[in-house]
Each structure stands twice: as C-alpha cells, then as structure tokens.
Amino acid sequence: MALALWLPSMAQATLPASAIQHVLVISIDGMHAVDLRQYVQSHPDSTLASLAADGVEYTNAHSVMPADSFPGLLGIMTGGRPAATGVYYDVSYDRRLASSEAACKAGRLGTTVAFDEAVDGALDARGQRTLKVSRLPRRAGSCKPVYPHDYLRTNTVFEVIRAAGGYTAWIDKHPVYEILRGPSGHGINDLYTPEIGGDYEGEQVKAADHITGSIRHTEHYDAMKAEALLNEIDGWTHDRTRHAPIPTLFGMNMQAVNVAQKLVGYIDATGKPKPGLEQALTHCDSLLGRMVKALRLHHALGTTLIVITAKHGNAPIDRTRLRHIEKSALADAVNAAAPDALAQLTADQGALIWLHRSTDAARVAAALRQAAPRLGIREVLQGPALARLFPAGTHDSRVPDVVVIPHAGVIYGKPGDAKLAEHGGFDDDDTHVGLLLSNPHLSAQTSRLSMPVSTTELAPSMLAALGLAPSRLQAVKEEGTAVLPGIMWPALAAGSH
Numbered sequence: 001m002a003l004a005l006w007l008p009s010m011a012q013a014t015l016p017a018s019a020i021q022h023v024l025v026i027s028i029d030g031m032h033a034v035d036l037r038q039y040v041q042s043h044p045d046s047t048l049a050s051l052a053a054d055g056v057e058y059t060n061a062h063s064v065m066p067a068d069s070f071p072g073l074l075g076i077m078t079g080g081r082p083a084a085t086g087v088y089y090d091v092s093y094d095r096r097l098a099s100s101e102a103a104c105k106a107g108r109l110g111t112t113v114a115f116d117e118a119v120d121g122a123l124d125a126r127g128q129r130t131l132k133v134s135r136l137p138r139r140a141g142s143c144k145p146v147y148p149h150d151y152l153r154t155n156t157v158f159e160v161i162r163a164a165g166g167y168t169a170w171i172d173k174h175p176v177y178e179i180l181r182g183p184s185g186h187g188i189n190d191l192y193t194p195e196i197g198g199d200y201e202g203e204q205v206k207a208a209d210h211i212t213g214s215i216r217h218t219e220h221y222d223a224m225k226a227e228a229l230l231n232e233i234d235g236w237t238h239d240r241t242r243h244a245p246i247p248t249l250f251g252m253n254m255q256a257v258n259v260a261q262k263l264v265g266y267i268d269a270t271g272k273p274k275p276g277l278e279q280a281l282t283h284c285d286s287l288l289g290r291m292v293k294a295l296r297l298h299h300a301l302g303t304t305l306i307v308i309t310a311k312h313g314n315a316p317i318d319r320t321r322l323r324h325i326e327k328s329a330l331a332d333a334v335n336a337a338a339p340d341a342l343a344q345l346t347a348d349q350g351a352l353i354w355l356h357r358s359t360d361a362a363r364v365a366a367a368l369r370q371a372a373p374r375l376g377i378r379e380v381l382q383g384p385a386l387a388r389l390f391p392a393g394t395h396d397s398r399v400p401d402v403v404v405i406p407h408a409g410v411i412y413g414k415p416g417d418a419k420l421a422e423h424g425g426f427d428d429d430d431t432h433v434g435l436l437l438s439n440p441h442l443s444a445q446t447s448r449l450s451m452p453v454s455t456t457e458l459a460p461s462m463l464a465a466l467g468l469a470p471s472r473l474q475a476v477k478e479e480g481t482a483v484l485p486g487i488m489w490p491a492l493a494a495g496s497h
Contacts, residue, residue: 014165015248016467019441019495022304023462024291025251027073028284028434030258030423031310032317033059034271036434039281046282047289048436051306055438056486057448063312063455065389066350067423067430070115070179072311072455073172073253077156077180079459080475083392086153088400089424090116090176093344093354096397097137097146104143110356111137112344115148115176120195126239129175129195148179149187154475156180157249157459158187164468166248169232171225173253190247192228192238196221196255201262201419211255215276218259219283225252226287233294246300249462253311254287256280258423261314265420269318301440305465305492308436309455314421315349315429321409324417325376327351330368330404333375337367347412349425351404361401368404376410437461437484441492449486457484464489 015021037059040049064075064082070090071082082088091114098104099111114135121132136145158168159182169190170180181187200213211217228238229252237244257280264276273281288308295301316322327347334342334353338360346352355361365382368375381389381403392399406412408429411422423430435455460470461483470476470483483489 015161016164016493018465018467018493020303020305020439020465020467020493021248022246022300023249023251023307023465024295024304025076025249025307025309025458025462026288026291027076027251027253027309027311028257029069029253029255029311030261030314030421031281031434032271032313032429033061033432033434034317035257035273035281036308036436038271038273039285043282043285046285047292048285048308051288051292051308051438052436054440054443055306055436056442056484058435058437058453058484058486059448059450060452061309061433061435061455062431062452063310063433065426065431066352067312067425068348069173069253069311069423073177074152074156074179075454075456076309076311076458077158078152078154078475079157079456079470079473079481080154080479081390081456083390083396083399084154084475084478086392086396086398087151087179088390088398089346089352090114091118091344091346092352092398093400094137094398095354096140098140098143099137100134101138101143104138104140109140110343113137113146113151115151115174115179117174117195117198120175129193131175131178147185148176149181149183149185152179152183154478155184155473156182156187157462157473158182159184160463160468160472161249161466162187162189163472164466166466167245169229169238169247169250171228171238171250171252173255190232190237190244190250192225194221194225201259212259215256215260215263215280218256219280222254222256222283222287225254226290228252230290230294233291233298233300235298246298248466251307254284256283258314261421262419265319266317269320271317304439305462306438307458307462308434308438309458310433312423313430313433314423315425315427316409316421317429318409319420321407322420323376323407323410325406325410325412326415327412329375330412333367333371334364337364347404347424348422349411349427349430350406351412352400353402353404355401358401365402368402375404376406377404378407379405381405437487439492441495442487447486451485453484454481456481461487461489465492467493
C-alpha cells in the first residue's frame with residue numbers, strides 16, 4: 001500500500017523552477033584535499049583548475065567515519081552518518097537478521113552482512129550483474145531476503161528528487177550500490193554497476209590482469225563508466241538503448257586514484273604524487289573534461305552544479321609510517337580474551353568488532369589495550385566512548401561492540417599484503433578529502449573556505465540548489481545536518497550572482 005501511494009505522488013510532482021536543473025556528482029575515490037589542491041596548482045590548464053575557478057573549494061572537508069566506500073557514499077547521498085543510516089561498512093553485522101532462510105526459520109538470528117562482490121549473482125538479460133538472493137541476509141519473521149536498499153534506514157537524495165518529479169541516474173563499482181535506490185527501492189531511474197572485482201591492489205598471489213591490480217586497467221574501467229555517463233548527458237540511458245532526459249541528479253565514482261595510491265603512492269609526506277599517481281589524477285581530469293565539454297555542447301553547463309569529492313581518502317600518505325599487521329592477530333587477541341565471542345571482525349585502516357555477547361565487550365577492549373604495542377593500536381573504543389562516536393543507542397542491532405583505532409600508517413590485512421595505503425579508518429589521511437562545487441553562477445563567489453565541513457552536508461546542499469527543502473531527508477532532520485557554508489543557496493537556485 002505504501003508503494004502504491006508513493007508512486008502516483010512521484011509521477012504528479014513537479015520540480016521547482018530552479019536555475020540549477022542538474023547536479024553531477026563525481027567521487028574520485030581516495031582523493032585527499034591535498035591531492036586536489038596540488039593538482040590544481042600544478043596544472044593551471046586542467047579541467048579541475050577550470051572548475052575551481054568557477055567554484056568553491058572546501059579545504060577542510062571530512063568524510064564520515066569509518067572512511068569506507070559504503071558509509072562514505074551514503075553520507076554524501078543521505079546527509080547521515082552510520083548511526084543514522086545503519087550502515088557501518090560494506091561488510092558488517094546485524095543481530096536481528098538471519099544468515100539464510102533455513103537459519104531464519106530455525107530462529108537463529110545474528111549474521112554477517114556482506115554487501116560487496118561476495119553477493120554477486122549472474123548476468124541479467126541486459127548484461128548487468130545481479131545479486132545472488134541466496135547470499136543475502138534474511139529478515140526475522142518473514143524470512144524474506146534483505147537487499148542493500150532494504151538495509152538502509154534513511155531515504156536518499158535520489159528518492160527525494162524522484163518524488164519531486166526528477167530523473168536520476170548513478171554509476172558505481174559493485175551491484176550492491178543499488179542501496180542508493182533507498183528504502184523505497186525506486187530512487188534511481190538508471191543504475192549502472194559494472195563489477196570491478198576484488199581488491200587486488202598489491203596482492204602478490206593474484207595476476208595483475210585483475211582490474212584493481214593495475215592502474216592502467218583501472219583507468220580503462222573508469223573510462224568505460226565515463227562513456228556511460230556521457231550517454232546520459234547526450235540524452236540517452238547509460239547503455240544508449242533508450243532516449244532519456246539529462247538526469248536531475250547523476251554521477252559516478254572513479255577508481256584509478258584509489259588504486260594508484262595503493263600501488264605507487266607518494267614521494268614524501270607532503271603529498272607529492274609519484275608518476276603513476278600523477279597519471280591517474282590526469283586521467284580522471286581528462287574524463288572530467290569530456291563531461292564538461294558534453295554539458296557545454298548541450299547548453300547544460302550553466303544549469304549544472306558539479307560536485308567533485310571522494311567517498312574516502314587513503315592512508316598513509318607518508319610511506320615511512322606504513323606498518324602491515326595481519327588481521328588474524330586481532331582476531332586471536334579477541335578470542336583469547338573471550339573464547340568464541342567474536343561474531344564479525346571487519347578490519348582495514350581500523351577495525352570494527354561485533355561480539356556474540358555484548359557483555360564480553362569490556363573484557364575484549366581491555367585485552368586489546370594490553371596488546372596495543374604489538375597490534376599497532378592507538379585507541380580502543382567501547383562503552384560511552386564508542387557511543388559518542390556512534391550514537392545509535394544501546395539497543396541498535398548493528399552498532400559494533402568495540403572499535404579499534406590504530407596508529408597512523410597501520411593496515412590490518414592478509415599475509416603478504418603489499419599495498420601502500422588503505423582506507424576504512426579514522427585518521428586525517430582517511431577522512432580529509434577533496435571537495436569542490438562548481439557552476440558559472442558561483443564565479444562571483446570564487447573562494448577557498450577553510451572552516452571544517454562534512455561531506456554529509458552535500459546532500460542537503462544538492463537539494464537546496466535544486467530548490468527543494470533539505471528537510472525532506474530523514475537523516476538531515478535526525479542529525480541536524482546543515483547545508484555547506486559560503487554559498488547563498490536561495491540565490492544560486494534563483495540564478496542570482
């Protein structure tokens with residue numbers, strides 16, 4: 001009934017008359033604020049420099065924590081942090097879901113929730129990768145599968161814009177990014193999610209022909225997705241099979257910088273890129289140039305707000321701080337403190353720990369603090385300290401029991417891991433990302449702003465630019481998320497300079 005009521009209202013709604021008719025969001029995954037600033041300075045003829053000349057650059061922007069792709073992108077598109085969205089990582093845990101239909105019918109609740117390439121299914125009739133239903137968690141009671149969009153607790157900007165009569169599209173790296181459709185399941189008209197494969201950066205036992213094992217292959221992958229986005233600017237669906245309007249909200253992520261940071265990294269602690277990383281940034285810039293050219297060709301550049309940011313950074317920038325520690329050592333410490341207590345350990349640049357019995361949390365936290373030097377741990381959060389980071393309430397079924405924050409440069413991984421950087425943590429290199437908003441109407445406001453901002457402020461800002469009320473976003477209302485400072489949003493929507 002709710003869906004039946006929602007769809008007619010969406011069809012009858014009309015977007016307000018705003019000078020901004022389109023929002024294009026590009027996440028250059030891994031791009032730090034220093035990467036953006038140094039590239040603009042050293043490449044004055046680049047597309048990024050041109051966009052910065054007609055825009056506002058936020059030099060002290062931070063992603064949500066932990067700085068992983070899933071919560072990072074959801075922060076941008078919902079205005080909420082993990083405590084509001086209910087999504088802490090792409091692989092997490094939920095105490096109220098079951099691992100399978102059989103477990104659900106038997107009443108066995110509590111399961112790892114893996115929303116990564118592990119749940120990929122077969123190709124559909126259009127050649128798009130589907131999700132394998134048997135690998136999805138099950139909801140207690142009905143035992144129905146929980147798709148990623150079902151898992152999200154708050155609505156998205158895509159849903160708000162569709163409900164207002166807009167047309168939406170998004171392109172990303174895994175089929176699980178259908179989570180952006182939002183709880184309604186209908187937020188995106190045109191979704192394209194070609195699988196990038198596993199995380200093979202620096203993986204010594206895998207061939208470099210995997211996409212993320214090679215900067216060049218990843219650039220080709222980004223270019224393929226950019227072609228799909230150019231189709232959308234040209235007035236087609238991403239696969240160029242049907243005519244469609246230029247989307248009201250659309251965009252994609254780029255992966256080459258992320259891969260290059262992990263494979264070749266930086267020359268020094270100032271963030272000067274090595275040649276491979278420099279080339280990856282230039283490749284992203286060239287794709288952006290094609291998008292800007294296409295928007296100009298279709299007389300849509302002046303009516304498009306272009307957002308350049310990143311879901312996350314990568315750490316460490318300073319290679320001398322790099323220290324690899326096997327993830328299994330964390331698991332061993334947890335199990336030694338509380339045998340059979342570990343339900344799920346998710347670790348990269350930080351670690352999230354879920355326990356079968358939350359009463360074991362204090363004992364596990366104490367053991368991890370005692371083993372801190374050996375495990376590279378700077379801080380262990382549990383109890384009130386954890387609640388301040390994730391204010392989700394003690395009865396939330398998804399909040400971790402313990403969070404490990406390592407010293408800068410520590411990466412928890414598999415044996416033989418050779419990657420030079422990783423994300424998913426809490427330090428500045430993980431979270432301090434580039435953020436640039438560009439539109440010709442902003443030329444009179446051209447500036448670099450240094451006040452602290454969050455990428456969660458993008459969601460209400462995008463709605464404000466389109467003349468829509470930010471309060472239509474549930475997470476914005478729940479967390480009091482503000483619009484980005486320094487821009488007169490009503491004036492931008494009205495086309496005033």
